[in-house]
Amino acid sequence: MRWVVLALLLAVTSINYLDRLLMSVLAPVLRDQFHFTTRLYGNVSAAFQICYALGFLVSGALIDRYGVKRGLAVGAAIWSVVSAMHATVSGAAEFGAWRALLGLSEAVNFPACNKTVAEWFPPEQRALATGLFNAGPNVASVVGPPLFVGLAAWLGWRVCFVSVSGLGFVWVVVWLKCYRTPQSPDVIRNSAGTIGIVQMLRFRQTRGYALSKVLVDPVWYFLLFWLPLYLRDRRGLEMSQIGWALPCIYFASGVGSVSAGWLSGFLLKRGRSLQTARMTTLLICAVVSPVALASALQGTLNQTICLLSTAAAAHQAFSSISFTIPGDVFPSAALGTVLGLAASRERSVACCSPHWPPDT
Numbered sequence: 356m357r358w359v360v361l362a363l364l365l366a367v368t369s370i371n372y373l374d375r376l377l378m379s380v381l382a383p384v385l386r387d388q389f390h391f392t393t394r395l396y397g398n399v400s401a402a403f404q405i406c407y408a409l410g411f412l413v414s415g416a417l418i419d420r421y422g423v424k425r426g427l428a429v430g431a432a433i434w435s436v437v438s439a440m441h442a443t444v445s446g447a448a449e450f451g452a453w454r455a456l457l458g459l460s461e462a463v464n465f466p467a468c469n470k471t472v473a474e475w476f477p478p479e480q481r482a483l484a485t486g487l488f489n490a491g492p493n494v495a496s497v498v499g500p501p502l503f504v505g506l507a508a509w510l511g512w513r514v515c516f517v518s519v520s521g522l523g524f525v526w527v528v529v530w531l532k533c534y535r536t537p538q539s540p541d542v543i544r545n546s547a548g549t550i551g552i553v554q555m556l557r558f559r560q561t562r563g564y565a566l567s568k569v570l571v572d573p574v575w576y577f578l579l580f581w582l583p584l585y586l587r588d589r590r591g592l593e594m595s596q597i598g599w600a601l602p603c604i605y606f607a608s609g610v611g612s613v614s615a616g617w618l619s620g621f622l623l624k625r626g627r628s629l630q631t632a633r634m635t636t637l638l639i640c641a642v643v644s645p646v647a648l649a650s651a652l653q654g655t656l657n658q659t660i661c662l663l664s665t666a667a668a669a670h671q672a673f674s675s676i677s678f679t680i681p682g683d684v685f686p687s688a689a690l691g692t693v694l695g696l697a698a699s700r701e702r703s704v705a706c707c708s709p710h711w712p713p714d715t
Contacts, residue, residue, distance in 0.1 A: 402452075436520065
């Protein structure tokens with residue numbers, strides 16, 4: 356049953372990222388139709404990030420209180436409705452409003468998924484399970500660009516938003532029918548009671564985890580929102596070419612996400628301590644990530660894609676392990692709150708500099 360649950364988590368995370376990825380993939384098309392400036396597009400993206408941060412503050416605590424079955428189902432239903440409403444817009448202000456609501460509702464996904472993994476999987480399998488469902492963004496990023504480009508050329512960009520929202524509604528039905536809360540003694544013991552936000556902030560583990568998310572995760576959102584426009588404006592790629600370049604980068608990030616979980620579990624099986632296994636994997640990822648800096652040297656397109664792919668793989672590998680650590684440290688009753696606190700600070704930093712410098 357735990358692997359069925361994991362498959363459902365992978366599916367909902369993929370749908371979650373298809374919703375948020377859609378606008379960035381179609382940004383060149385939307386910019387031409389609605390005459391978005393670069394700054395205006397940055398403001399629309401920032402609206403999503405700001406509300407995403409606010410959503411995390413609330414969603415983690417709600418998941419701890421009401422459980423993942425109801426919380427994740429309600430969140431997925433709401434963001435699917437909001438995604439469909441993108442098809443009705445006629446200007447940047449409406450885009451900004453719906454993106455803000457999308458960010459607010461989509462914040463429920465990662466606290467719920469990580470709490471579910473911590474409840475269903477033992478420590479030696481937890482990092483691999485997190486890496487697998489955390490590959491959902493990469494699955495979406497591989498499948499999404501060519502799908503969206505082709506669908507927009509065939510039926511128009513509005514159909515893309517409606518189609519993705521339909522996937523969300525289907526998932527909600529399957530989730531409510533299939534999911535059940537595990538009844539193992541560890542879960543029952545760890546789920547008793549709730550822990551407030553103020554109380555959690557008193558622990559240095561909470562503050563340390565939040566700081567790590569602030570420093571690392573904004574990189575991913577920079578790549579997610581700005582890579583399509585970078586490839587179009589700086590590299591001169593057409594939409595059809597962007598449709599294959601982005602999947603290459605995001606496929607590599609998916610491989611990194613799963614590989615990190617495997618490596619951490621491998622080290623545990625070889626007798627390493629839990630902390631050594633997690634921190635060794637994080638260190639390798641942190642050392643590899645800065646190779647992306649070389650992509651700014653204006654080499655060939657293939658070189659740039661290879662460098663960005665390596666950096667994306669290292670980042671997602673780091674992310675999958677960092678999502679696993681709270682499940683190792685905190686009881687289930689506090690897990691959603693901790694993840695929400697950390698992610699809200701991370702997204703606040705990510706939305707502070709949303710504009711791609713046009714001349715650098």
